Amino acid sequence: MAALVGALALPLTTTTAHASASPSPTDVAAPSDTDTTFRELELGDAKPEGARDRTAVVDSGVRTVDEFTVLGISWAATETDVTARYRTRADGRWTPWRETGAGEGEQGETRTNSDALVVPPSTAVEVEVRTAAGPVNDVKVVLIDGGEGFAQEPAAAAASRSAAQSAVAASSMPRPAIISRAQWGADESMRTCSPDYTTTTSAAAVHHTVSSNTYSAEAAAGVVRGIYAYHTRAESSGGRGWCDIGYNALVDRFGRVYEGRAGSFDQSVVGVHTGGFNSRTFGVSVIGDHSTTVPSAQVLEGVSQAIAWKFATERILANTTVTMVSGGGASKYPEGTPVTFHTIYAHRDAAQTACPGEQLYARIQQVRDRVAALANDVVHASPLAIWESTSTTAGSVRVAGWAFDPESTQSLVVDVVVDGVSHPVLAGDDRPDVAAAYPGAGAAHGFRAEVPLAPGEHTVCPWVRNVGNGADQLLGCRRVTVTNTAPVGFLDRVTATRSTIQVAGWALDADVAGPVQVHVYAGPTFIGALTADRDRPDIAAAFPQAGGAHGFTGEIPVAAGRHRVCVYAINAPAGVNPSLGCAQVDVVNATPVGFLDAVGSDGSSVRVEGWALDTDDATAPVQVHVYAGSTFVGAVTADQARQDIAAAYPGAGAAHGFAANLPIAAGRHRICVYAINAPAGVNPGLGCRQVDVVNPEPVGFVDEVVRTSPQSVRVSGWAVDTGAGAGPVQVHVYGGASFLGAVSADQARPDVGAAYRWAGERHGFSFEVPLAAGPARVCVYAINVPAGVNPSVGCRDVAS
Structure with missing residues (x-):
């Protein structure tokens, strides 16, 4: 992480001096000043006085500070004709004075900034700001030490980056070695925005940082960190006020390529480096000053490799031209002016600047030729494609277009990369218009894809997968917002x-x-x-x-x-x-009401009588449940007429009585009746009664048992169950321990009817049962209803 050494709102001294005079190079001792508080200096009406060759000068004096490698100078944007010069003390010696003005890229609305000025590791600084006329207000100097060495990229981040790069593009031209932001130590908390994107990158602009050419290989990453810190520092605090580093890529003096603005090599990211043309231009800056220093072969190769990769993946040809319309801003061309550039041009071609220095500018054609050698054949063999439309739904993004490879008629895969995640789709839809425009290409080249997304902002970057000698093609990137309107x-x-x-x-x-x-x-x-x-x-x-x-x-x-x-x-x-x-x-579910009027028994059942109703639905009948102790005996519906209840509950009707006999075992029982709440709730008890259920044993007599054949006997007699009413009784016949048969005692027996007048006369039985030859004892049993003791009504011995 870059360490901010100091930011000085300089307590500047306004002097007057001849324009031709130069400050003394003598090392002037000064008290240490490491104050990092930002202060504003109002210079009032500091104007030149006297001769016409005199100018207003604002001088910081010598400041001794902690070591720094990057400095930036800014002032209130009320005066445009301002120049600044600076010198620093490194290893006990003062550097020559260097002059700077407004820096590259877009300037702030309220302040003007120099570029990030890279110097040898220095412990003292002197700044002088001049204006031809008028005051210079609120001058700030930002001093930054980026440290030395490269960051140790976390293994997970390295693996993720490697996977993303392999998923993003494949090319017959190898991807150059690019030092990622994680590798050079970008503090991503300093990046305050997501990138801006373009769907049309048309050219590359070459810059230099107008700074030291003597930094070591180990110090280079710290220089990049320092530039990043200056670019992202708030404008009010003396920085550029950008949300990320301005350049898409940087190349150090050893030819190493650095990822600048986040995502610039794998997405169509818009930088802040060439005012008026940023949205269509990939910006590469050499870290150094090539006004008089000739760039090395390594520098030229690094610049060429970075641009060639971008051109190969975005189908841009080197050594051709492109016409772009100026967006105004820091450009030397007014807004709306069409301007024709080489697809690789120098910053000075678009702005009032000497960048990238005379010596690098003189070698731009070498860069064009090298990029053409690296990438032009790849570009010619790469897919042609158009990203035609983008739309969103409440939960997805939809993209559509067409793509084909000049070396093949087969349908290509279009990889819709959303937030770094791949969503491949086949470009196989019928497109007669593509077939007509490109004879021989075929028509199966349209694509449509819908990617489910959560609400919010997302980055969409479709890649067309190459099948021949070319490279995968990036169709640009767009930021979309999925808005899921709440119902x-x-x-x-x-x-x-x-x-x-x-x-x-x-x-x-x-x-x-x-x-x-x-x-x-x-x-x-x-x-x-x-x-x-x-x-x-x-x-x-x-x-x-x-x-x-x-x-x-x-x-x-x-x-x-x-x-x-x-x-x-x-x-x-x-x-x-x-x-x-x-x-x-x-x-509110009212509890049913009711009463258990009576409980009785006939020997084999219990009889319950009463009434129940539910006032929630007064006309509907209520179910009542009958229990003997804890044992459920049965359910009854309270739907019988009860005029007394109708009179007591007007409007409820009369159908709320219940009376029923329920089978039950003999014995003493506590009978309780409950009204059942509908549909649920409390089921109140309507009352309990104790009852004795007595089940008398049947009675009867065996009149005779006679053998009717060697293999059978006839059994005759009668049987009555005094507790079961007038119904017939079953009788079972046994020969010794063997069951011989059963019959219902339902034959006429007037004599029995006379003795048991209430039971009727049909209680006789006479029937044959099989019985093997030989003596036997035959017994007959009356079967109790519903249960109980089954008494013997007689036994007889029979001979063989």
Whole structure:
């Protein structure tokens, strides 16, 4: 990271001197001054006095400071005819005085800056600022020490960079060795913006930094860091006030190429270096002064390699010309002026400057020839393509265009790189217009791609993948903003029944044509989803473009109680889900009422009688559940006529009584009856009674057992179950331990009917059962209903 040594709002002394005079080179001792506080000096009306050859001079005097390697000079932009000169003390000796003026690139609105001035490691500085007339206000000098050495790039960053470079472009011309920002130690926290992009890079501009040519190989990265720190320092603090380093690339005196403005080698990044033509020009600056120093072969090769790579991947030919329209600003051409340049030109061709120095300027043609040798054949063999359109939806970006390779008719792959992530698509759509414009190329060269994206800003850079001898082609880059508009709507009403919440309202999402989902919450609990697809003519009138099918209404089950109900419109495809409103409601589910009038028993069942109703829905019948202790016995519907209940609860109707017999085992039971709340809630008890369920044993008699054949016998008699009513009884016949058969005792027996008048006379039985030859004891048993003891009604012995 570059260390700021000092920024001096110089307490300058205004003097008058002959214009031809030169300051003394004598080393003047001065007190140490490491104050880094920015101060403004108002010089008032400092004007020349006396002879016409006299000028106003602002002099800092000698300042001793901590070591620095980069300095910048700036002043309030109220006077344009200003020059500054400076000298520094390095290794105990003063450098010659050097002169500078306004620097390259765009100037600030309120201040004018010099370039970043690279000097030998120095511990003292003297600055003199001159103007032909008028005051020079608020002069600042920024001193920066970038340190020495290259940064240790983190392994993860190096791997990511390598993967990104291999994914971005392949070429028959190798990519030059480029020192990345991480490698030269760029402090990315100093970069205050994302890059600007262009879809048309047409030329390259060559610069020099007008600075020391004597820095060491180890110090070069620190020089780049110092330039970066000066470029990104706030204008009010004496810096350029740019959001990143101005140049796309830099080349040191050893020919090494540095990535300048972030992304410049793999994206179409706009720098700040050639006012009026930045948006279409790739800027390369040599770190040094080539006004009188001849650039080395290594420098020329580094500049050529950097430009050749850019030209190969953006289909630009060297040794040709291009016409660009000036954007004004720092250009020497007024805004709107068409200007024809070589595709590789010098900064002085576009601006009032001596940059890149006489000696480098004299060798620009050598650079053009070398780039042509490196890249022109690659360019001729590379794909031709047009990025025709870009659009966004609420959750994606769409790009379209065409691409083909002059060496092949096959459809190419277009890699839509979004925020560094590759999204390949085949350029295989039918494009008769391309086939007509390029005979022999075929028509299957159109492409369309849609990439899902989250809301926000994104960088889109399509690359066309080469298949022959050329290079992958970058079609430029664009910054797009995916805007996912939040849905709008309103919760018209919330009402409650005894078991549900009813909601109604409307919602629409301007990003989608279809209906919106709305989610309903009771407190923090999600209770249901609805679709806003009901007709709402009022919404259609208020939002004509949206149509009217945006209403919603629904009923959602919920437990009884007080609830804060909130409804949210669900954003599509994703994003903020705004609340449409909230309301507090009470869901009241009244407890049923009723009474258990009576409980009785007939020996095999329990009889319950009573009434029950639910005041939430007074006319509907209520279910009642019957329990014997903790055991569920059965359910009964309270739907029988009860005029007394109708009179007590007007409007409820009379169908709320219940009376039913439910089977139950003999014994003593505590019978309880409960009214069942609908749809849920408290199920109140209607009463409990204790009852004894007595189940008498059947009675009967075996009249005779006679053998009717060697293999069978006839069994006759009668059986009655006094607890089971008048129904017939089953009897089972056994021969010893063997079951022989069963029959219903339902034959006429008037004698039994006379004895058991209430049971009727059909209780006799007479039937044959198989029985093997030999003596046997035959027994008959009456079967108890519904359960209980099955008594023997008689046994008889039979002979063989």
